[in-house]
Amino acid sequence: MAVLKVPNCAQCVVPITNGPAKASNFRSPFPVSFERLSQPIEDGATYEVELSLVVPVMNEEESLGPLIDRICDAMKGFDKSWELILIDDGSTDRTLSYARSYLDREGLDLRIVEFQRNFGKASGLQAGFDASRGRLIATLDGDLQNDPYDIPSMxxxxxxxxxxxxxxxxKARQDALVLRKIPSWCANYLIGSATGVKIHDNGCGLKLYRSAVIKQVRILGGMHRFIPAWVASVVPSSRIGEVVVTHHARQFGESKYGISRTIRVFLDLLSVLFFMRFKQRPGHFFxxxxxxxxxxxxxxxxxLFWVKFGLGESIGTRPLLLIGVMLFLTSIQMITTGILAEMLTRSSDTQKNYVVRKTYQKDA
Known part of the structure; x- marks a missing residue:
């Protein structure tokens, strides 16, 4: 597969598969209810802006100002309309007040979504997707480790x-080897092997989506690490790519990730395998x-019925009778659980996994 060179591209392009991409070659291990498309999904909607930048932040008062300055500088060369959406995920410092001070900045289309409490990064991303008005949506972290200058080339x-x-x-990740890099390599290998979506870095916060695609996916708690796998339930994996981006060392504060979150990744992976296979019809599983x-x-x-009435033998003291009754009750319980899961799935499809306290934007 030839490498496509784009002017001003930050780094090299990394194809997901070798050879021409053919949707017919894609075989996901997950039966899903979506029709996979070989062409871009366009819903015919009229978008107010070309690009929405979504940045979830929590207690990033020191990095917020430099981040917004870098974003504005990086987007000077972008010749189409764009907006910036900040999601304040329950910050307890001055992050929100600092963000509001940028509302009147000239040339910046800024909106701030304030959560009622901390709901986590997945909810922050989902709120940003819901609030976005762009044909394309870019996401990046608020700790200055992602480089906004990569966005136009992406x-x-x-x-x-x-x-x-x-x-x-x-590719040149500026994080601790033992606590971040090695667990990340293991997690990415497991995710790729289990889901069939071969991405080197599922956890990178810098991603670019078509709005019509990502808005078909609901990002539940902790599932932001598996977004490529979720997107692969809507489109073929041949329509998912990756590109090497710049990564900076953290300048302010401490990382909110540790070994405990690494363990959660492996537990969440089991949930992903279940939900991607049975989310639409969990009753089939149970x-x-x-x-x-x-x-x-x-x-x-x-x-036992034949032993009792055919042979005339007593079965009241046989352990097999207890086993049979217990298995029968267990089967009834599993079927009932499946019915309840179906009801919950249908009632939760439209529910939001976050609560917005207030949305701020520039006065008209």
């Missing part, structure tokens, strides 16, 4: 390669288990 790259999602790859257990219990009880 936009050109996504359009040139006709992708729906372009992920940043922190119902299948219930029917298998029910079939076993039925065979046991039928055998």
């Amino acid at each position: 936009v050109a790259e996504l359009n040139a390669r006709d992708l729906d999602l372009l992920c940043g790859w922190r 119902g299948t288990i219930g029917l298998i257990i029910g079939a076993i219990s039925s065979l046991i009880l039928l055998y």
